[in-house]
Amino acid sequence: MDADEKIKISVRNLDFFYAGGHQALFGNSIDIPANRITAVIGPSGCGKSTHLRVYNRIFELYRGQRAGGEVWIDDENILSPDVDVLELRRKVGMIFQKPTPFPMSVFDNVAYPMRLHFKMSKSEIAERVEHALRGASLWDEVKDKLRKSGLALSGGQQQRLCIARAIAAEPDILLMDEPTSAVDPVATLKIEDLVLQLRDRFTVVIVTHNMQQASRISDYTAFFYKGEIIEYDKTEKIFTNPSHKKTEEYITGRFG
Numbered sequence: 536m537d538a539d540e541k542i543k544i545s546v547r548n549l550d551f552f553y554a555g556g557h558q559a560l561f562g563n564s565i566d567i568p569a570n571r572i573t574a575v576i577g578p579s580g581c582g583k584s585t586h587l588r589v590y591n592r593i594f595e596l597y598r599g600q601r602a603g604g605e606v607w608i609d610d611e612n613i614l615s616p617d618v619d620v621l622e623l624r625r626k627v628g629m630i631f632q633k634p635t636p637f638p639m640s641v642f643d644n645v646a647y648p649m650r651l652h653f654k655m656s657k658s659e660i661a662e663r664v665e666h667a668l669r670g671a672s673l674w675d676e677v678k679d680k681l682r683k684s685g686l687a688l689s690g691g692q693q694q695r696l697c698i699a700r701a702i703a704a705e706p707d708i709l710l711m712d713e714p715t716s717a718v719d720p721v722a723t724l725k726i727e728d729l730v731l732q733l734r735d736r737f738t739v740v741i742v743t744h745n746m747q748q749a750s751r752i753s754d755y756t757a758f759f760y761k762g763e764i765i766e767y768d769k770t771e772k773i774f775t776n777p778s779h780k781k782t783e784e785y786i787t788g789r790f791g
C-alpha cells in the first residue's frame with residue numbers, strides 16, 4: 536500500500552467460526568485504506584462474505600457464530616464487547632447481493648435510517664432524502680414516484696435505492712457483497728459508475744466474482760483462498776503481475 540494512504544480498517548489475526556465450530560477464516564490481517572475501493576475476490580466458499588460480515592458485526596444476529604482477533608476501525612477495536620453495535624452499523628453500511636428494499640415507499644426507505652439514528656424535522660428529512668437519492672444516481676428516475684413502493688422499482692433501481700438508504704445513515708464505510716450479481720449488464724454499469732463516485736466520500740469494500748468489475752473499479756484487491764488472505768496489493772499489480780501462483784491461477788480463470 537502507498538505510504539500516504541490513511542488506513543480506515545485494520546484487521547489483525549481474524550479467525551471466524553460458524554455454529555458447531557466450523558472455522559471459515561484463518562488469521563486474516565489486512566489494512567483497508569480510507570476513500571478507496573477495495574475488492575475482495577476468490578473462489579466460491581473461500582470466506583469473502585464471512586470476512587465482510589465481521590466489519591459491522593452483523594454475524595452476531597446468528598446464533599453460534601464467533602469471531603476472534605481484532606478489527607480496528609479508526610481507533611476502536613469493533614470486536615470488543617463494549618462497542619455500541621447500533622452506532623457501528625450506522626457507521627458501516629451494507630449492501631447485499633439481492634436488493635433488500637423495505638416494504639414501504641421509496642421515500643420511507645431512505646428516510647428510515649434518518650428517523651432511526653437522527654432527530655430531524657420533516658423538512659430536513661425531505662431535503663436529505665433527495666440528497667441521498669441524488670447521491671445514489673436515482674433521483675431523476677424516482678422523483679415522481681416517491682410515494683410508490685420501493686418494491687415496484689426495477690432490480691437495478693432497487694439496488695440503488697438500497698445504496699441511497701445506506702448513504703442516508705451517513706456512514707464512513709460501505710460494504711458491498713456482490714451488489715451487481717442480481718442485476719442486468721446496463722444496471723451493473725450504472726452501479727459501477729455510482730460506486731466510483733462514492734469513493735470520494737466513503738471507504739468502499741466490495742466482494743465480487745467478476746474479475747472485470749474488480750479491475751475496472753477497485754484501487755486495491757485482496758485474494759482469498761480457503762479462508763486465508765493469499766495476496767493483497769494494488770489492483771493493477773494483482774491483475775498484471777501477481778506474486779502468488781494461486782492468485783494467477785484464479786485471475787486467469789483456471790479455477791473458481
Ligand SMILES: Nc1ncnc2c1ncn2[C@@H]1O[C@H](COP(=O)(O)OP(=O)(O)OP(=O)(O)O)[C@@H](O)[C@H]1O
Nearest residue numbers: 553554557559577578579580581582583584585586
Ligand atoms: N451459515 C453458515 N453456517 C455454516 N457454515 C457456513 C455458513 N455460511 C458460510 N459457511 C461456510 O463458510 C465458508 C465461507 O463461506 P462464505 O459464504 O464466506 O464464502 P464466499 O467466498 O463469500 O462464497 P461465495 O462466493 O460462494 O458467496 C464456506 O465453507 C461456507 O460453507
